Amino acid sequence: MTQICLKPNTRLAGSVNILVMSRTVTQLTSPGDVRDTWERPLHDLRISVIDRCNYRCPYCMPAEVYGESYKFLSRQHWLTPGEIKRVAGLFMKLGVAKVRITGGEPLLRKDIVDIVSSLSDLPGLDLALTSNGTLLSRRAKELKAAGLRRITISLDSLDEEVFNEMSGGKGDVSTVLEGVEAAHDAGLSPIKLNVVVQKGKNDHTVLDLIDRFRGSNVIVRFIEYMDVGTLNGWRLDEVVTSAELVEQISSRWQLKPAEPNYRGEVASRYLFEDGQGEIGFISSVSEPFCGDCHRARLSADGTIYTCLFAKNGISIREPLRAGASDADLVGLLQNLWRNRIDRYSEQRGKGKTIEKTEDSRIEMYRMGG
Ligand code: SAM
Ligand code: SF4
Ligand code: SF4
Numbered sequence: 001m002t003q004i005c006l007k008p009n010t011r012l013a014g015s016v017n018i019l020v021m022s023r024t025v026t027q028l029t030s031p032g033d034v035r036d037t038w039e040r041p042l043h044d045l046r047i048s049v050i051d052r053c054n055y056r057c058p059y060c061m062p063a064e065v066y067g068e069s070y071k072f073l074s075r076q077h078w079l080t081p082g083e084i085k086r087v088a089g090l091f092m093k094l095g096v097a098k099v100r101i102t103g104g105e106p107l108l109r110k111d112i113v114d115i116v117s118s119l120s121d122l123p124g125l126d127l128a129l130t131s132n133g134t135l136l137s138r139r140a141k142e143l144k145a146a147g148l149r150r151i152t153i154s155l156d157s158l159d160e161e162v163f164n165e166m167s168g169g170k171g172d173v174s175t176v177l178e179g180v181e182a183a184h185d186a187g188l189s190p191i192k193l194n195v196v197v198q199k200g201k202n203d204h205t206v207l208d209l210i211d212r213f214r215g216s217n218v219i220v221r222f223i224e225y226m227d228v229g230t231l232n233g234w235r236l237d238e239v240v241t242s243a244e245l246v247e248q249i250s251s252r253w254q255l256k257p258a259e260p261n262y263r264g265e266v267a268s269r270y271l272f273e274d275g276q277g278e279i280g281f282i283s284s285v286s287e288p289f290c291g292d293c294h295r296a297r298l299s300a301d302g303t304i305y306t307c308l309f310a311k312n313g314i315s316i317r318e319p320l321r322a323g324a325s326d327a328d329l330v331g332l333l334q335n336l337w338r339n340r341i342d343r344y345s346e347q348r349g350k351g352k353t354i355e356k357t358e359d360s361r362i363e364m365y366r367m368g369g
Pocket of ligand 3: 291
């Protein structure tokens with residue numbers, strides 16, 4: 001049988017760069033049994049379907065650095081809905097049960113409904129999508145009808161001025177709120193609302209967001225500002241930790257910690273003591289969760305990354321388009337995961353700044369946030 005395999009002793013994961021295809025008799029363990037070097041299984045897959053975006057959030061795709069120089073992935077390299085479905089199906093053989101479609105802004109892809117529809121054909125898959133909400137009011141019903149179950153919408157502030165700045169001068173609050181409403185009406189529930197908190201930018205507006213959504217079916221989740229990619233000029237002193245936020249919020253509403261819904265849940269949950277629902281905190285900087293990280297990422301051009309902070313990935317598009325069999329591709333994924341060593345957030349140095357170098361890590365909007 002033809003297997004896609006690695007040269008002996010090839011190191012993968014955070015420094016994936018040496019992949020060779022060869023004919024070999026290497027025996028791989030059965031699918032569904034894959035663990036990385038830290039015994040972490042593979043459960044989740046983020047699929048970035050596009051690296052373009054209609055926002056220029058300074059913490060992700062800052063307009064001033066981004067400029068003219070950046071080249072988007074070429075459309076001909078984008079995986080088609082059928083290819084995305086095939087790759088997701090292969091990941092499912094190794095234990096993936098949840099797929100989140102993301103980007104860039106996934107709703108900018110004209111065939112997004114076809115992508116959702118293809119993926120929702122995969123039996124037993126928990127399918128979700130993350131969007132900035134700008135194009136949602138006109139697509140929510142179609143997405144639901146195509147099989148989407150849940151949606152996460154990003155909205156950093158209800159204050160127009162603050163939000164405008166945090167979307168790079170592109171977003172307006174009312175459009176996103178219309179998207180939230182449309183998602184609710186379409187039955188995409190529960191809706192999660194992602195809020196990246198940056199010190200001095202929007203941290204003074206978090207209580208307003210909670211006030212607006214408390215007691216509704218929208219679960220607000222605060223995300224610590226992360227040092228993803230190389231463009232955002234991240235500084236530790238711009239991070240508002242979840243602990244600081246919990247303290248700030250508790251001065252207004254009584255909170256109690258809640259058990260995670262499942263092992264490896266990224267957000268820590270807190271319930272309002274008065275029964276008005278819950279909020280979540282994603283503490284990637286102050287409390288890294290690498291030990292429970294069960295997630296792979298697939299970019300729009302079919303590159304697989306095993307960490308949000310990876311500098312390299314491997315292409316599944318090339319062997320896939322060259323006619324590799326499912327067994328070949330499962331072997332490739334198995335080998336990739338088994339050699340995974342990533343635990344960047346746990347190793348992150350305090351007080352570091354990001355250097356923009358040739359060999360720097362992949363941007364979040366490319367590999368999927
Ligand atoms: N464009 C869509 C959106 O914004 O929802 C999907 C892609 S975006 C990269 C996914 C999530 O990553 C968003 O909720 C965004 O706020 C978050 N994000 C982007 N850059 C981040 C950063 N530097 N730190 C923390 N979260 C970030
Ligand atoms: Fe676009 Fe989302 Fe990045 Fe903002 S966070 S620039 S909306 S991809
Ligand atoms: Fe997972 Fe840790 Fe990498 Fe984040 S830094 S993607 S938690 S391994």
